[in-house]
Amino acid sequence: MRKLVKSLLVLLLVGLLVAGCGGATKKKIVVGLDDNFPPMGFRDDKNNIVGFDVDMAKEAAKRLGMEVEFKPIDWNSKEAELNGKRVDVLWNGLTITEKRKENIAFTKPYMENRQIIVVNANSPIKSKADLAGKVVGVQDGSSSVEAVEKDAAALKSFKELKKYPDNVAALMDLKAGRLDAVVVDEIVGRYYIAKKPGEYAILADNFGSEEYGVGLRKDDKELLDKLQKVLDEMKKDGTAAKISKQWFGADIVK
Known part of the structure; x- marks a missing residue:
């Protein structure tokens, strides 16, 4: 009996270690942005980060069951921040270009500019x-x-x-x-x-x-697929249009 209990305890400990070392599902998404890019993402009079893309990201994270953190970055070094895993996505009026596609995976365009x-x-x-x-x-x-x-x-x-x-x-x-x-x-x-x-x-x-999209690491396909699904849902149920009207006075979501 003691051997059986010991074996069960060892298996339980191993399971906990695996979960702690990455077996657990990702619970937070870190959004990299230029916090001086109104109305997409910027600081208000109280120094809070606000904007159209900020509201879109908050809603998407909620539907993904994830917390969201907004991390201001040097926008000129955005690809290094993303691929260095200091942020999970670039979401701040990011234009989809062929050059950027070489290093970044994009969602479908959500706005034209x-x-x-x-x-x-x-x-x-x-x-x-x-x-x-x-x-x-x-x-x-x-x-x-x-x-x-x-x-x-x-x-x-x-x-x-x-x-x-x-x-x-x-x-x-x-x-x-x-x-x-x-x-x-x-x-x-x-x-x-x-x-x-x-x-x-x-x-x-x-x-x-040009067209705006959300940028992710190329090897983050699972997150890309999940994010695209909720963005499609937000467009279909009118949530994206509602956020757009709050910031632009009209539905300009693509």
């Missing part, structure tokens, strides 16, 4: 061609950089393509006259412009359209 050109309201710049000889600002590490660099002729005509840590700094320099224009995600640009009526203008020309 354009790369718009913002100038001061009294600017003589009226088209992309007018940017020749001008200083243009972009957020470093953003898809705006890729969009501009893709248009080789326009890029070559610039006096300088100046990179900033975030869009807020770029728009402040535009207002101060240190920049002639800023290329920025439409969603972000329109959010800022709406808060400062009469200060900025958006040109009819742009640097192309």
Whole structure:
């Protein structure tokens, strides 16, 4: 009898050790984001991280039965943060590009966006061609950089393509006259412009359209499949549309 009890205790201990060493299901998802990217993810007046993507991630995590942690990162090093396993997903207006697909797995697109050109309201710049000889600002590490660099002729005509840590700094320099224009995600640009009526203008020309997706590690297929399933459910039952209307006044979910 003693031998039987001992054997059962050993088996129980082994089982507990296996569970503690990774046999247990993942209980928390860490979301990497740029916390200065309104309205997708940013800090409010009380320093809380809020935004459209934040609300989407919270709802998705709840449906997955997981806790969610929002971790501000250097957006220019986002792929290193993800593949270094310091975050589990990149969810903050992340544009799906062929280049990024080489290192990141994406959900299906959930939103479409354009790369718009913002100038001061009294600017003589009226088209992309007018940017020749001008200083243009972009957020470093953003898809705006890729969009501009893709248009080789326009890029070559610039006096300088100046990179900033975030869009807020770029728009402040535009207002101060240190920049002639800023290329920025439409969603972000329109959010800022709406808060400062009469200060900025958006040109009819742009640097192309793009799609947003959630980025995961390529070997995280199980999480990708589960996340895609709940995102599909959120779209189908109207939850995604409700969150979109709260932030944009309309359902702009793809």
